[in-house]
Amino acid sequence: MASLREIKGRINSTKKTKQITKAMQMVSASKLNRAEENAKSFVPYSEKIQEVVASIAQGGGDASHPMLEEREVKRKGYVVITSDRGLAGAYNSSILRKAYQDIRNNHTSADEYKIIAIGRIGRDFFRKRNMAVDKEITGVSDQPDFEDIKELASETVQLYTDEEIDELHIYYSHYVSAITQEVQRTKALPLNDISAEQATKSSSASYEYEPNQEEILEVLLPQYAESLIYGALIDSKASEHAARMTAMKSATDNADDLIDDLSLTYNRARQAAITQEITEIVGGASALE
């Protein structure tokens, strides 16, 4: 059996770890609240832009734009959104596993895909596997502004416009609730399947276009595609904080269990030591009689 001092040391170090995980859990909980707020304030913008895009795409038969049309897919773009830091349970690994599997299954050579990584963990993951990361952004704040990723988003959309990529997929973690997050894969471009229900929801579907539909689509569609990327980012930020909170909560619980077990062992060892001492004293005394 380990010595008393050893057990004592382990109890203390576990207690210290518990303090840290507990603090991280609380920090994540408050960040999660903020992230939820952010996600909520993005909703009006995304709904509105979707509504307008849908009504133009549905209403105007003659409106065409490269972003609305499917073309032969020679190269796909993958936006993979992960966090910068670990300690968030399966948050990063489940996104990366899905993205990695899809890329592996669908492509045979590196010329067929481009990876755009948001977050350090994702970038390092692909680098380590010798997969080129075309664009990356790390150190995105916990409460990202649109400004923070605007450049990356517009460059990514530009890749599509320049026909560098013919399809764009986003991999991220969708925030369902504080305990559930789902890995989500969305096709951001081309926008050929804008749902018809969105269009019918808008009451007056017929707009005047100033100057004309083409020019409006020219402005609107890139903005819409960029907003999809931003939307995915804030969604996954909320998931990240939720995942970290859950992971840290279970770490704290585990530490509690461990401390209980160790305390029990410690008390047993202490008791054994005392018993042994008494036996020795009694033995010594009876030897003298």
Next chain:
Amino acid sequence: MSTLKVSVVTPDGPVLEEDFNMVSAKAESGELGILPGHIPMVAPLTISAVRLKGDGDSQRVAVSGGFLEVRPDKVTILAQSAERPSDIDVERARKAKERAERRLKDKQADIDFQRAEMALKRAINRLDVYNNNF
């Protein structure tokens, strides 16, 4: 007098939601003045100031592109960024302006040039709105 419900929405949340008598904005194709009862319309905006006239007072909002959706009783401006004069970070805009001007002088690759030009426009627009220069 009838009014228009004006909302300015950005990805970071709504900036403004109030009733006004008239909206005047600079679209890609020219100045637009919108009064209540306008037919439904969509128009892309330039980097400019949108002026909102209410009873006796008027407000300005600096928008960086985006577009304008008009319904008879409602105007929605969707922009990637939009600020009221009180929300403008003047120091940041001034620095952005200097940076963009420096880049434009250096004349590097085309894409950088274009981006710097846009950045310069945005910075000047913010400063103008802040200083009430028109």
